[in-house]
Amino acid sequence: MSDxxxxxxxxxxxxxxxxTTAAVVSGRPRKDVIxxxxxxxxxxxxxxLALAGLVALLVQAFxxxxxxxxxxxxxxSGSSDPTIAGFKQAILGSLMxxxxxxxxxxxxxxxxxxxxxxxxxxxxxxxxxxxxxIQNLAGVPSIIYGxxxxxxxxxxxxxxxxxxxxxxITLALLVLPIVIIAARExxxxxxxxxxxxxxxxxxxxxxxIRRQVLPASxxxxxxxxxxxxxxxxxxxxxLLLVGAATFVTFNPEYFSGDYxxxxxxIFQYATRPQDEFRILSAAGIVVLLLVLLxxxxxxxxxxxxxxxxx
Amino acid sequence: MEARDIxxxxxxxxxxxxxxxxxxxxxxxxxxxLAGCAILSVVTTTAIVIALIGPxxxxxxxxxxxxxxxxxxxxxxxEPPSFGVLPIVVGTLSVTLWGMLFAIPIGLGAAIxxxxxxxxxxxxxxxxxxxxxxxxxTVAIGFFALTFITPDILQKLAxxxxxxxxxSAGLGIGLMVVPIIASISExxxxxxxxxxxxxxxxxxxxxxxxxxxxxxxxxxxxxVASVVLAISRAVGETMIVVLAAGSTPNLTFDPFQSIQAxxxxxxxxxxxxxxxxxxxxxxxxxxxxxLFVMTLILNMIxxxxxxxxxxxxx
Numbered sequence: 001m002s003d004x005x006x007x008x009x010x011x012x013x014x015x016x017x018x019x020t021t022a023a024v025v026s027g028r029p030r031k032d033v034i035x036x037x038x039x040x041x042x043x044x045x046x047x048x049l050a051l052a053g054l055v056a057l058l059v060q061a062f063x064x065x066x067x068x069x070x071x072x073x074x075x076x077s078g079s080s081d082p083t084i085a086g087f088k089q090a091i092l093g094s095l096m097x098x099x100x101x102x103x104x105x106x107x108x109x110x111x112x113x114x115x116x117x118x119x120x121x122x123x124x125x126x127x128x129x130x131x132x133x134i135q136n137l138a139g140v141p142s143i144i145y146g147x148x149x150x151x152x153x154x155x156x157x158x159x160x161x162x163x164x165x166x167x168x169i170t171l172a173l174l175v176l177p178i179v180i181i182a183a184r185e186x187x188x189x190x191x192x193x194x195x196x197x198x199x200x201x202x203x204x205x206x207x208x209i210r211r212q213v214l215p216a217s218x219x220x221x222x223x224x225x226x227x228x229x230x231x232x233x234x235x236x237x238x239l240l241l242v243g244a245a246t247f248v249t250f251n252p253e254y255f256s257g258d259y260x261x262x263x264x265x266i267f268q269y270a271t272r273p274q275d276e277f278r279i280l281s282a283a284g285i286v287v288l289l290l291v292l293l294x295x296x297x298x299x300x301x302x303x304x305x306x307x308x309x310x
Numbered sequence: 311m312e313a314r315d316i317x318x319x320x321x322x323x324x325x326x327x328x329x330x331x332x333x334x335x336x337x338x339x340x341x342x343x344l345a346g347c348a349i350l351s352v353v354t355t356t357a358i359v360i361a362l363i364g365p366x367x368x369x370x371x372x373x374x375x376x377x378x379x380x381x382x383x384x385x386x387x388x389e390p391p392s393f394g395v396l397p398i399v400v401g402t403l404s405v406t407l408w409g410m411l412f413a414i415p416i417g418l419g420a421a422i423x424x425x426x427x428x429x430x431x432x433x434x435x436x437x438x439x440x441x442x443x444x445x446x447x448t449v450a451i452g453f454f455a456l457t458f459i460t461p462d463i464l465q466k467l468a469x470x471x472x473x474x475x476x477x478s479a480g481l482g483i484g485l486m487v488v489p490i491i492a493s494i495s496e497x498x499x500x501x502x503x504x505x506x507x508x509x510x511x512x513x514x515x516x517x518x519x520x521x522x523x524x525x526x527x528x529x530x531x532x533x534v535a536s537v538v539l540a541i542s543r544a545v546g547e548t549m550i551v552v553l554a555a556g557s558t559p560n561l562t563f564d565p566f567q568s569i570q571a572x573x574x575x576x577x578x579x580x581x582x583x584x585x586x587x588x589x590x591x592x593x594x595x596x597x598x599x600x601l602f603v604m605t606l607i608l609n610m611i612x613x614x615x616x617x618x619x620x621x622x623x624x
Binding site (some may be wrong): 010013014017018021032035036039040042043044045046047049050051053054056057060061064107108109110111112114115116119120129130132133134135136137139140141142143144145146147148150151152156173176177180204205206227230231233234235236237240241263266267270271278281282285288289292293296300 | 334336337340341343344345346347348349350351352354355357358360361362364365415416417418419420422423424427436438439440441442443445446447448449450451452453454456457458485488489492508511512513514516517518521522539542543545546547548549552553573576577580581594595598601602605606608609610612613
């Protein structure tokens with residue numbers, strides 16, 4: 001049940017009342033007992049089904065991909081011949097995309113969060129609009145970001161062409177709301193007394209934010225950034241629209257030329273009917289999941305290790 | 311900071327007004343930069359709308375709006391082409407429906423179990439497991455649906471099941487949204503004050519009665535928000551439907567038919583060999599606009615419900 005602390009008095013009162021009522025209605029109808037048991041069994045089945053789905057997914061990817069799980073995955077290029085095909089360029093491409101995402105998302109996300117938490121007066125309509133807008137952006141389907149990337153970044157106003165940089169911008173815009181929401185929560189958790197102390201000593205608003213608020217909320221912000229980046233790492237759909245769709249047989253560059261990404265390559269191998277490609281695809285999924293597992297474990301560790309209780 | 315500020319009273323002992331001695335232009339620049347970061351989100355939304363609307367208007371120059379919204383045949387690649395969007399809208403709704411039939415009972419069951427029944431030790435293990443499930447990339451779930459759910463479960467149960475079918479994608483999507491429903495609903499249930507539960511227990515209510523008659527109604531707005539958000543995610547999901555549901559526009563809710571979802575159509579055309587600027591190419595923007603509007607409405611409903619449950623108990 002709930003683990004909220006209860007006062008001793010309330011606990012005693014509840015226990016007393018229960019005992020009394022239980023005595024009054026003892027010999028509770030058998031139907032009630034059966035119904036209760038059945039209900040708790042159903043709940044257990046629900047949670048076990050969800051966990052079974054997770055376990056089945058992990059095990060199936062590992063079992064199916066095992067024949068191809070070797071160093072060759074990292075050193076072989078993308079190819080239409082499954083015996084020599086690997087993920088080298090795809091992994092390099094993903095690393096480049098993610099580096100770009102981090103560079104863009106950290107300052108922009110923290111900046112927006114600091115503005116909304118420390119400067120914005122939430123009574124003003126424009127600040128409420130920004131807030132609502134960020135909540136909405138968090139729910140826009142990823143493929144719509146792909147259309148944004150295609151129409152605005154690859155072509156149109158920015159006109160960058162189908163390059164990795166354009167892919168990075170698209171992914172950065174996609175995960176920016178996640179970073180902002182997480183950073184806002186971390187900043188909000190810093191108690192006002194810290195700010196007031198700093199301001200009272202004569203620090204300016206920005207000095208207070210830079211030297212007190214941000215250091216105190218670093219672990220929360222870092223956790224949010226890692227979660228956002230791992231989302232970007234596994235994202236496929238928007239990259240299909242901004243050009244990461246071709247086989248790349250040479251090492252990709254960031255500002256010119258074709259590129260691809262690990263999840264995109266996994267998708268392409270999976271759509272081929274031959275089982276050899278599906279095995280390769282499963283091996284790629286194992287790599288993808290391992291990277292994400294490491295990142296997420298690091299985020300959880302960071303959260304537990306540095307979480308500050310005031 | 312500066313000590314001279316303290317002594318900064320006026321010449322004849324008249325105190326100066328209480329304002330900063332320096333105009334602090336740096337602070338104003340920083341304010342501007344931070345506000346700029348926040349405004350970028352509004353710019354993003356505007357850019358999305360512009361990127362969608364421009365080609366969509368061009369598309370409706372060639373195809374009447376009524377034919378698009380109410381037409382029952384979707385075959386832009388044939389001659390003569392037909393641009394009735396209903397088959398792929400129904401494809402999306404069908405996958406969403408079957409996904410929700412799986413995910414709502416399981417997600418809510420998991421939420422009630424975690425919030426009302428689970429031992430804290432069990433909860434400590436199950437919650438992170440659900441978080442892991444929430445973090446699995448959808449391309450991996452799509453692959454799982456295509457190479458496990460379809461051949462090893464559905465085709466074993468119904469031997470006539472095709473390679474691509476709506477039910478398989480639906481189950482994959484269900485697996486994807488279970489953690490969303492479970493975690494938001496559980497948050498809402500745990501926000502219900504303990505006093506309400508204790509009151510019911512004191513009246514002799516059983517645990518099931520407390521869960522279904524007290525906690526569930528009290529947390530209802532959070533639960534509705536979680537389900538609406540899950541529907542919005544399901545409607546906008548691409549990789550699972552493109553891998554497992556097929557690419558045949560099919561006006562049916564039959565779970566054992568191959569269908570095409572709106573997102574799958576966009577992904578297929580965008581990766582194909584269609585020339586830019588043609589009516590066929592512009593379909594991805596028209597379908598994208600429809601998808602954007604659908605998810606926008608769902609998100610607004612969800613945000614509204616979340617606000618309501620926050621207001622009541624926090």
